[in-house]
Amino acid sequence: MALASGVRFAARALLRPWALLRGTTLGRTEPAAGGGGDGARRFGSQRVLVEPDAASGVAVMKLRNPPVNALSLELLTELVISLEKLENDKTFRGVILTSDCPRVFCAGLDLTEICGRNPAHCAEYWKAMQELWLRTYLSSLVLVAAINGACPAGGCIIALSCDCRVLADNPKYRIGLNETLLGIIAPFWLKDTYVNTIGHRASEQALQLGSLFPPAEALQVGLVDQVVPEDQVQSTALSEMARWLAVPDHARQLTKNMMRKATADRLLRQRDADTQNFVSFVCRDSIQKSLQAYLEKLRQRKG
Ligand SMILES: CCCCCCCCCC/C=C\CC(=O)SCCNC(=O)CCNC(=O)[C@H](O)C(C)(C)COP(=O)(O)OP(=O)(O)OC[C@H]1O[C@@H](n2cnc3c(N)ncnc32)[C@H](O)[C@@H]1OP(=O)(O)O
Numbered sequence: 001m002a003l004a005s006g007v008r009f010a011a012r013a014l015l016r017p018w019a020l021l022r023g024t025t026l027g028r029t030e031p032a033a034g035g036g037g038d039g040a041r042r043f044g045s046q047r048v049l050v051e052p053d054a055a056s057g058v059a060v061m062k063l064r065n066p067p068v069n070a071l072s073l074e075l076l077t078e079l080v081i082s083l084e085k086l087e088n089d090k091t092f093r094g095v096i097l098t099s100d101c102p103r104v105f106c107a108g109l110d111l112t113e114i115c116g117r118n119p120a121h122c123a124e125y126w127k128a129m130q131e132l133w134l135r136t137y138l139s140s141l142v143l144v145a146a147i148n149g150a151c152p153a154g155g156c157i158i159a160l161s162c163d164c165r166v167l168a169d170n171p172k173y174r175i176g177l178n179e180t181l182l183g184i185i186a187p188f189w190l191k192d193t194y195v196n197t198i199g200h201r202a203s204e205q206a207l208q209l210g211s212l213f214p215p216a217e218a219l220q221v222g223l224v225d226q227v228v229p230e231d232q233v234q235s236t237a238l239s240e241m242a243r244w245l246a247v248p249d250h251a252r253q254l255t256k257n258m259m260r261k262a263t264a265d266r267l268l269r270q271r272d273a274d275t276q277n278f279v280s281f282v283c284r285d286s287i288q289k290s291l292q293a294y295l296e297k298l299r300q301r302k303g
Contacts, residue, residue: 043085045078049100050086057093058241059086060234062100069101070110071154076128080135087141093245094142096237097162103172105147106155115291119279126278129154130271133189136161138264140253142244146237148230151175152212153182156223160193163244163256165223166237167215168230174212175223181210183290184282187274189267196263198222 042051044064052059061082063069086092099105113125136143136158143162151159151167156175159165167173177194179186186194186207194203198221205211206221215227228236244252267274281287 045082047072047075048078048082050082052086052092054091057091057245058096058238059092059094060096060098061086062098063106064100066101068104068107068150069099069155070107070112071129071132072110073113073125073128075110076125076132080128080132083135083139083141087139092141093249094144094241095139096144096146096234096241097158098146098234098237099149101149104149104155105145105151105173106158107150108152108154108156111291111295114282115288115295119283122279122282123275126275127271130189130267130274133157133161133193134264134267137193137260138257140249140256142241142252144237144241144244146233147173147175147224148233149173152178157190157193159224160197164225164240166226166228166233166240167218167224168233169215169227170230171214174214175218176210176212177207178210178212180208182294183287187278189263189274192263192266196260 042049044050044062047063047065049062049064050059051062061079063075063079065072065075069075083095086095109129114122117125143164145159145162145165147159147165147167149168150173152174156177159175167175177186177190191203191207194207198206202221206213213221213223215224218224219227226236226240282291
């Protein structure tokens with residue numbers, strides 16, 4: 001019952017994002033801890049905390065969906081809305097995307113959204129995933145991922161759609177597209193994003209093997225731009241941001257668009273077919289069984 005109403009709420013918000021602004025803390029500002037002036041006020045929603053700094057034009061956006069920031073329909077919706085809000089506010093030129101959950105940046109798709117669900121729900125969920133990728137990949141803002149935890153699959157998609165990635169140097173914080181190990185297949189637009197980042201041969205290998213790279217290897221293959229001690233992730237992300245913001249916005253934005261538009265257009269042209277492929281694939285009995293088994297394994301691993 002509660003779940004159904006949550007889903008209806010998120011669906012409404014995807015169609016009419018402003019609907020979500022009512023009755024939540026989104027759009028309302030409150031003083032940040034230790035902050036005083038306007039530049040230190042924060043806003044957000046239940047699952048996305050935004051700490052804007054108007055003086056620098058940079059906002060820190062924190063994923064806050066414990067325990068592992070799995071990409072539920074609600075989280076996807078709230079991320080899109082928060083990003084849109086910052087894009088529409090000309091005060092902001094850059095966003096640092098990071099996690100508010102210890103040890104995990106983002107665990108990827110929320111498997112409970114696609115296990116034992118009906119096709120209509122899976123379709124709605126996948127459209128929300130496409131929407132987040134399109135919004136982040138083509139964002140006019142500079143997006144820097146401050147990766148302060150594990151970053152598999154859908155988490156890696158979010159990081160890859162940013163302009164720059166800083167990863168904390170902890171061997172447990174692995175990053176990559178491990179879909180094949182779950183018995184599922186990365187869609188073409190995810191594969192394209194991988195290829196655009198690390199090249200064809202490295203992607204071919206990493207995608208087939210479902211590789212999750214520890215920090216040094218992620219740096220070597222070009223999946224991340226910097227690996228730094230954990231307590232320096234935020235400051236390094238800010239330094240990277242300053243480097244990107246030193247470039248005039250219009251020139252950088254047009255160049256970003258020139259580099260990324262063809263990849264995004266490919267999905268835009270086939271969005272419905274991509275959704276249908278996803279739904280018919282994940283709703284197969286054999287795929288449902290392997291996803292269930294994977295979830296079970298995750299649950300038993302605990303303790
Ligand atoms: C041709 C046709 C085209 C077909 C198209 C196919 C579509 C493919 C789509 C591809 C795109 C993206 C794919 C994905 O993102 S799938 C998700 C992949 N994610 C993972 O494999 C990560 C799994 N999680 C972990 O490895 C670990 O949890 C962690 C992130 C490293 C954190 O470890 P931890 O020790 O800190 O936490 P842990 O105890 O494992 O977990 C805590 C609880 O959270 C639950 N949980 C973890 N991950 C997920 C998840 N992704 N979804 C839902 N729930 C998750 C876990 O079960 C624990 O729950 P509980 O407390 O025991 O109840």
